Amino acid sequence: MTHIEKRLRQVLHRAQRIVALTGAGISAESGVPTFRDAQTGYWEQFDPGELATPEAFRRNPRRVWAWYAQRRRLAEQAQPNAGHRALVDWERQLGGLRVVTQNVDGLHQRAGSQQVTELHGNIHRDRVFEGAVDGASDAPELPRCPCSGGLLRPDVVWFGEALPEGTVEAAVAAVREADLVLSVGTSSLVQPAASLPLEALERDIPVLEVNREPTPLTPVADWSLRGSAGEILPALVGAATEAV
Numbered sequence: 001m002t003h004i005e006k007r008l009r010q011v012l013h014r015a016q017r018i019v020a021l022t023g024a025g026i027s028a029e030s031g032v033p034t035f036r037d038a039q040t041g042y043w044e045q046f047d048p049g050e051l052a053t054p055e056a057f058r059r060n061p062r063r064v065w066a067w068y069a070q071r072r073r074l075a076e077q078a079q080p081n082a083g084h085r086a087l088v089d090w091e092r093q094l095g096g097l098r099v100v101t102q103n104v105d106g107l108h109q110r111a112g113s114q115q116v117t118e119l120h121g122n123i124h125r126d127r128v129f130e131g132a133v134d135g136a137s138d139a140p141e142l143p144r145c146p147c148s149g150g151l152l153r154p155d156v157v158w159f160g161e162a163l164p165e166g167t168v169e170a171a172v173a174a175v176r177e178a179d180l181v182l183s184v185g186t187s188s189l190v191q192p193a194a195s196l197p198l199e200a201l202e203r204d205i206p207v208l209e210v211n212r213e214p215t216p217l218t219p220v221a222d223w224s225l226r227g228s229a230g231e232i233l234p235a236l237v238g239a240a241t242e243a244v
């Protein structure tokens with residue numbers, strides 16, 4: 001066993017307060033497309049400026065709702081995979097594992113994770129759209145709030161929007177208290193999520209990345225394991241919980 005593997009085993013055995021930062025890649029093996037994977041990523045096929053901004057909704061709420069309704073159906077049909085379940089097993093054996101996810105699909109909660117912070121909202125929830133919408137009155141089929149009659153929108157964070165109140169603070173606090181931070185299945189491109197592992201590195205808290213591809217975090221992470229979350233996470237949990 002190399003020195004690096006020995007060090008990783010030690011860190012895994014000792015970790016008591018783990019924060020798992022997850023992105024679309026952890027749901028890829030559940031059949032939920034990512035955003036930036038070559039060919040299959042949403043942003044390789046669609047322009048987020050037309051589907052995932054408040055302006056896009058204002059201009060054409062029907063088109064935005066059609067896309068999110070299709071994504072919602074996909075998320076409802078998807079099943080948590082071995083990567084989601086490994087984090088649940090680790091949480092149950094350890095007690096101190098928090099998931100901080102950019103994902104909106106709700107699969108961590110469906111898998112059984114109890115401590116989940118959703119940075120970008122949840123596609124299974126709606127909320128009233130604040131502001132005027134072009135031609136909303138001639139779109140009677142769009143969902144409206146039964147009390148206010150206001151046009152509903154998916155309760156997810158769009159480009160240019162602030163993240164839900166308190167989520168970033170909660171995520172930063174969790175990372176600062178952690179003794180191990182995992183970054184799983186995220187391209188580490190989008191702020192403020194991409195800065196969370198750097199908060200840990202500034203405090204000499206070990207950071208372990210799991211990704212099929214290298215990302216901007218790869219060169220600075222303590223370990224970057226190349227491969228699928230559905231394979232690597234169960235192996236990590238096995239190594240963390242094996243009898244010493």
Ligand code: NAD
Pocket residue numbers: 043047048049052104120156157158159160161162163189190191192193
């Ligand atoms: P941001 O400006 O930090 O987004 C930066 C990244 O988003 C870019 O690196 C790029 O990868 C991508 N991006 C933005 N505009 C794009 C475009 N026109 N084409 C391709 N890629 C584009 O994000 P923000 O504007 O500050 O949004 C705030 C938060 O909302 C971000 O954290 C973002 O992840 C999130 N968001 C959520 C959804 C969703 O469907 N849940 C969609 C978009 C953004």
Ligand code: APR
Pocket residue numbers: 022023024025026028029034035036037041102103120184185186187188189190210211212213215227228229230
């Ligand atoms: N296992 C591990 N990693 C994977 C897997 C897998 N099975 N499949 C894909 N990946 C990796 C890809 O290599 C990529 O680095 O997951 C990452 C997915 O990156 P993105 O598609 O950019 O998704 P994410 O990082 O979650 O995007 C961040 O951008 O558009 C916004 O709000 C949206 O939350 C999203 C945010």
